[in-house]
Amino acid sequence: MDPVELAALLGLTELPAGLEAVEVELDRAVVVTRDEIEQPARRVVLGGGKRLRPALALGCAAAATGRDGDAVVDPDVVLGATAVELVQAGSLVHDDIMDEAGERRGVPTINAKEGPSQALLVGDFLLARAGQLAATVNQDVAGLLAAAIADLCIGQSAEVATLFDVDRSVSAYEDSIRGKTAALFRAACEIGAAAAEAPDGAVTALATYGTAFGMAFQVVDDVLDLVSTAEALGKPVGNDIREGVYSLPVLLALRGPDGAALEARLGHRPGEDEVAHALALVRGSDGVAAALDRAREFNAEAVAALSELPPGPARDGLAALPDAYLDWVLDAKAPDLVAGAATAAGR
Amino acid sequence: MDPVELAALLGLTELPAGLEAVEVELDRAVVVTRDEIEQPARRVVLGGGKRLRPALALGCAAAATGRDGDAVVDPDVVLGATAVELVQAGSLVHDDIMDEAGERRGVPTINAKEGPSQALLVGDFLLARAGQLAATVNQDVAGLLAAAIADLCIGQSAEVATLFDVDRSVSAYEDSIRGKTAALFRAACEIGAAAAEAPDGAVTALATYGTAFGMAFQVVDDVLDLVSTAEALGKPVGNDIREGVYSLPVLLALRGPDGAALEARLGHRPGEDEVAHALALVRGSDGVAAALDRAREFNAEAVAALSELPPGPARDGLAALPDAYLDWVLDAKAPDLVAGAATAAGR
Numbered sequence: 261m262d263p264v265e266l267a268a269l270l271g272l273t274e275l276p277a278g279l280e281a282v283e284v285e286l287d288r289a290v291v292v293t294r295d296e297i298e299q300p301a302r303r304v305v306l307g308g309g310k311r312l313r314p315a316l317a318l319g320c321a322a323a324a325t326g327r328d329g330d331a332v333v334d335p336d337v338v339l340g341a342t343a344v345e346l347v348q349a350g351s352l353v354h355d356d357i358m359d360e361a362g363e364r365r366g367v368p369t370i371n372a373k374e375g376p377s378q379a380l381l382v383g384d385f386l387l388a389r390a391g392q393l394a395a396t397v398n399q400d401v402a403g404l405l406a407a408a409i410a411d412l413c414i415g416q417s418a419e420v421a422t423l424f425d426v427d428r429s430v431s432a433y434e435d436s437i438r439g440k441t442a443a444l445f446r447a448a449c450e451i452g453a454a455a456a457e458a459p460d461g462a463v464t465a466l467a468t469y470g471t472a473f474g475m476a477f478q479v480v481d482d483v484l485d486l487v488s489t490a491e492a493l494g495k496p497v498g499n500d501i502r503e504g505v506y507s508l509p510v511l512l513a514l515r516g517p518d519g520a521a522l523e524a525r526l527g528h529r530p531g532e533d534e535v536a537h538a539l540a541l542v543r544g545s546d547g548v549a550a551a552l553d554r555a556r557e558f559n560a561e562a563v564a565a566l567s568e569l570p571p572g573p574a575r576d577g578l579a580a581l582p583d584a585y586l587d588w589v590l591d592a593k594a595p596d597l598v599a600g601a602a603t604a605a606g607r
Numbered sequence: 608m609d610p611v612e613l614a615a616l617l618g619l620t621e622l623p624a625g626l627e628a629v630e631v632e633l634d635r636a637v638v639v640t641r642d643e644i645e646q647p648a649r650r651v652v653l654g655g656g657k658r659l660r661p662a663l664a665l666g667c668a669a670a671a672t673g674r675d676g677d678a679v680v681d682p683d684v685v686l687g688a689t690a691v692e693l694v695q696a697g698s699l700v701h702d703d704i705m706d707e708a709g710e711r712r713g714v715p716t717i718n719a720k721e722g723p724s725q726a727l728l729v730g731d732f733l734l735a736r737a738g739q740l741a742a743t744v745n746q747d748v749a750g751l752l753a754a755a756i757a758d759l760c761i762g763q764s765a766e767v768a769t770l771f772d773v774d775r776s777v778s779a780y781e782d783s784i785r786g787k788t789a790a791l792f793r794a795a796c797e798i799g800a801a802a803a804e805a806p807d808g809a810v811t812a813l814a815t816y817g818t819a820f821g822m823a824f825q826v827v828d829d830v831l832d833l834v835s836t837a838e839a840l841g842k843p844v845g846n847d848i849r850e851g852v853y854s855l856p857v858l859l860a861l862r863g864p865d866g867a868a869l870e871a872r873l874g875h876r877p878g879e880d881e882v883a884h885a886l887a888l889v890r891g892s893d894g895v896a897a898a899l900d901r902a903r904e905f906n907a908e909a910v911a912a913l914s915e916l917p918p919g920p921a922r923d924g925l926a927a928l929p930d931a932y933l934d935w936v937l938d939a940k941a942p943d944l945v946a947g948a949a950t951a952a953g954r
Contacts, residue, residue, distance in 0.1 A: 358723075377705040378767060380705060382764075384730075384731075385757055387735070388734070391738050391753030392753040395750035396750065399742055399745060399749065402738070402742035402746065403739060403742035403749075406736075406738030406739040409731065410732055414639055417644050417725060417728045417732075418643070421641070
C-alpha cells in the first residue's frame with residue numbers, strides 16, 4: 261500500500277504531499293556530527309517502510325479538526341508524524357538486537373553490521389531525536405510520545421517474560437501487543453490530532469481508534485508469520501515459533517483438538533522439523549480463522565470510536581482503512597488463505 | 608558527599624528537602640504494571656547514587672531565579688531534577704550492556720541478572736519515563752532533556768568508535784566526554800533553571816556552567832580509574848585500559864618520554880600484566896597531573912559563566928561546588944595522589 265493508494269483510501273488528495281514533507285523531516289532528523297550514528301540511522305530510517313503510522317497521524321489530524329487537506333501539510337502535524345516514525349525506527353533497531361536479527365528489508369541490521377553497542381546507541385538516539393521533534397510541537401505531543409515509548413517497553417518486556425510459555429493466556433498476549441504495537445498506533449493518532457490542536461474529545465476518540473487498529477494490525481502480522489511464505493514475508497516463516505513468541509493463533513490452536521500434539525513441539529527452542537510440524541498443526545487448526553475474526557472485531561471497535569468525530573471525507577477514510585489494510589495485507593502476503601476462505605464461504 | 612554536605616556547600620538549607628522530594632518522585636516513576644520492568648528499574652534507580660545531577664538542578668533553580676530555598680522545593684523543579692536522574696539511571700543500564708558489566712555499586716547489573724533483553728527494555732523505559740516527567744513540566748524542559756539524551760548517544764558512540772585507538776586525539780576525547788557526560792550535567796543545570804521559569808540568559812549561562820563542570824567531572828573520573836584503588840572505586844582499577852577507552856592522562860602520557868613503552872601495551876585487548884605495566888607508566892608520567900590541571904581549567908570556566916547570574920548565596924554555592932567536588936572525590940578515592948601533590952607543592 262503506497263502513499264497514493266493510502267491517499268485514495270483516506271480520501272485525502274494532499275496525503276502524498278504530507279508524507280513527502282515527513283520524508284524531508286526524517287532526512288533532517290538523522291543529520292548529526294558523527295558518522296557512526298548518522299550512517300546506520302539513515303539506513304534504517306530512510307530504507308523503506310510503509311509509513312503507515314505517519315499516514316495515520318496525518319489522516320487523524322484531518323479527521324479530528326475537519327481541516328482536511330490543510331491539516332495534512334501543517335508543519336506541526338508533519339513534525340509529530342515524523343516523531344512517531346522515528347520511534348518506530350528506533351524500536352526496530354532495539355528489537356533487532358534482542359532478536360539477534362541479521363537482516364531487515366533485505367539489508368544488514370545495525371546489530372549485524374556495526375555491532376550491538378552501536379545499534380543500542382543508534383536506537384537510543386532515534387528515540388531521543390523523536391522526543392526532540394515532539395517537544396518542538398507542543399507539551400501534549402511530547403508527553404503522548406514519551407508515554408507511548410514507555411508502553412512499548414512494558415509490552416515488549418511482557419513478551420520477553422512469556423517466551424516459550426505454552427500456558428500463556430490470550431489476555432497476556434493481548435496485553436503485550438497492546439503495549440508493543442498498539443501503543444504507537446495510538447500515539448500516531450493522538451499526536452496527529454494534538455499537533456493540529458484538535459479538541460480533547462477528538463484526541464481521546466482517536467486514541468481508541470488507534471489502539472484497536474494497532475491490535476488488529478499485530479494479530480494479522482502474527483497470523484502471517486504462521487501462514488505466509490518466506491518470499492512474501494522477506495524472512496523465514498515461523499520465526500515466532502522459533503523464538504518462543506506464542507501468538508493468538510498458536511494459543512487458540514493449543515486449546516483445540518490437536519493441542520496436545522502442538523504442545524509437544526513447543527515450550528523449548530525447536531528444531532526445524534518441530535517448527536514445520538507446529539506450523540502444520542496451527543494451519544490445520546481453527547486458530548488462524550479465529551484470530552482473523554478477532555482482528556475484524558478490533559477493526560470494528562476502531563471504526564465505532566470514530567462516531568465521536570465530525571462527519572466528513574477524512575473520517576470516512578479512517579473508517580475504511582482498518583479493513584482495507586487487513587484485506588490488502590492478506591491478499592499480498594497470504595493469497596492462498598484468502599482463496600481458501602473464499603472457497604469455504606462459497607460452500 | 609551526602610545531601611547535607613552538598614547543602615552546606617551550596618548554601619541551601621532546603622536542599623535536603625528538595626532531594627527528598629526527588630526520591631519520592633523517583634519511587635513513583637518506577638511503578639508500572641509489569642514486575643519484569645519495575646523490579647530491576649527500582650533496583651537501579653533507588654539503589655544509591657550521589658544524586659549530584661538532581662542537586663545541581665535544584666541549586667541552579669535557586670541561583671537562576673534568586674528564589675533560593677523556595678525554588679529548591681518547587682514541584683516543577685523537583686520533577687525536572689527527577690527526570691535528569693532517570694536519564695542517568697537509564698544510560699547506566701545501557702552502558703552496562705555495552706560493557707558486559709556484572710556488578711554496579713555491589714549489586715548485579717540488570718544485564719547480568721535479568722539478561723540483556725530486559726536490560727535494554729528497562730533502559731529504554733527509564734529514558735521514556737524521564738521524557739514523560741519532563742513533558743509534564745513544560746515544553747522547554749522536554750526539549751532540553753531529549754537533546755541531552757541525543758548528545759549522550761553521540762558522545763558514547765564517538766567513544767565506541769575510537770576504542771583501542773592509540774592515535775585518539777585530545778580533542779576527540781573532549782568531544783566524546785562533552786556528549787557522554789557533560790551533556791547531562793548541562794541538562795541538569797538548564798532544566799533546573801527552565802523548570803523554575805528563569806530568564807533565557809540565566810539558562811544559557813547555566814548551560815555553560817554545567818557543561819564545563821561535567822567535563823571536569825569526567826576528566827577526574829577518568830584519572831581515578833587509573834590511579835585509585837579497587838577498594839575505593841568499588842571495581843577494578845584500569846578498566847578503561849582493559850576496555851580500550853584511552854582517556855586524557857593516557858593520551859598525554861603517550862606523548863611523553865615513555866610514550867613508546869606505553870604504546871606497546873595498548874592498541875589491543877591487553878593481558879593483566881600489560882594492564883599493570885600500562886598503569887605504572889601512566890602513573891609515572893606527567894599525564895595525571897596535566898589532566899587534573901585541565902579539570903581545574905574546566906572548573907574555572909564553569910565558575911566564570913556564573914557572572915551572568917544575580918549575586919547571592921545560591922550563586923556562591925554553585926561557584927564553590929566544582930573545586931569542592933574535585934577535592935572531595937580525590938581525597939576520598941585517591942588520598943595518595945593528594946598527599947603526593949602536597950609533597951610536590953611543598954618541595
